[in-house]
Amino acid sequence: MKYRQLTKEQFESLHNEFAQFLASQSIDVKEWTTIKKEKPKVAEEEMNIFSDIVWEDVLTKTNYLEHFSETTANLFKCEDNKIHRIAIKINWDINLLEQKGFEWLMQNPMDNSVDIFMGTKNYDSDRNKEIFDLIEKGSSISKGEIFEYFNQLVT
Template sequence: MAKYRRLHMDELEKLEKEFVRFLAAQSITAADYQNILVADPQKQMELIDRFSDVVLTKTLSNIKILEQKTPKRLIYFTFYKDHATLHGFELAESQETDLTTYNHPEQIIQYIITHPLHINWLKGTKPYRKEKSEEIFEVLENNCLIVQDDAVYQFILQKLDHAEQ
């Protein structure tokens, strides 16, 4: 059984060359693998699970920040060596704004600037209870996205720093 999850067929197809190298590292030739496909489907699934773990472990090790956006809340999870931090905000109940409709960082930043009284700032730190990669995987599975553009995250950090002073 995979530590995280088994890669989907479309993911495996995109990683075909890497899978072949993985099999070679296990001393499994193309002919051997064809025999496994026919004679031992259980072993095939075990190999795919192990390959999935290798791929996902490498991917998860490169993740630094995840974003979770709901209609009323925007949270960033930052992963460090032995702990994770949470920075973000939630909208006051009275606000009818849906943050999921804001597709550009500038829109969110502008909302924060123009509606400061309708924002409740969130901040926290949590030590890992499991391996770092497992913690990241769990957060990622809860409707989070890997942060590509950290403009909003940096802006939120500045706002939180000013709020503490």
């Protein structure tokens, strides 16, 4: 397995897609029920294959990620061959996880208490694996508005 198995909730929200996936392998509902009961390892493998397909599709379409903590923000732009990062550190008692703290940052991005660092690197290995790793470490897929806002301020 390249990534991780989807959660129960993710499988439930992708119920129709999973049914189509099974149908593409000539597995109907009755047969799937039998497989789950009598061959749980085969059922697990089918779920793993489907999970990898879903993750691969989602990760390939991912262009931006963001990760916030109380005093830092890491914003990523994921291109085909390289990833750009804007790291923001707040040097006073503010919580970016709260609406008030986030709004303060967006209104005061050039304040003396705000340090902004930028960097770009080529992917060390597989692009989608690196993006997946960032998601597993707490990053969220975003539309990139915050990245582009700070990118325009500092370039």
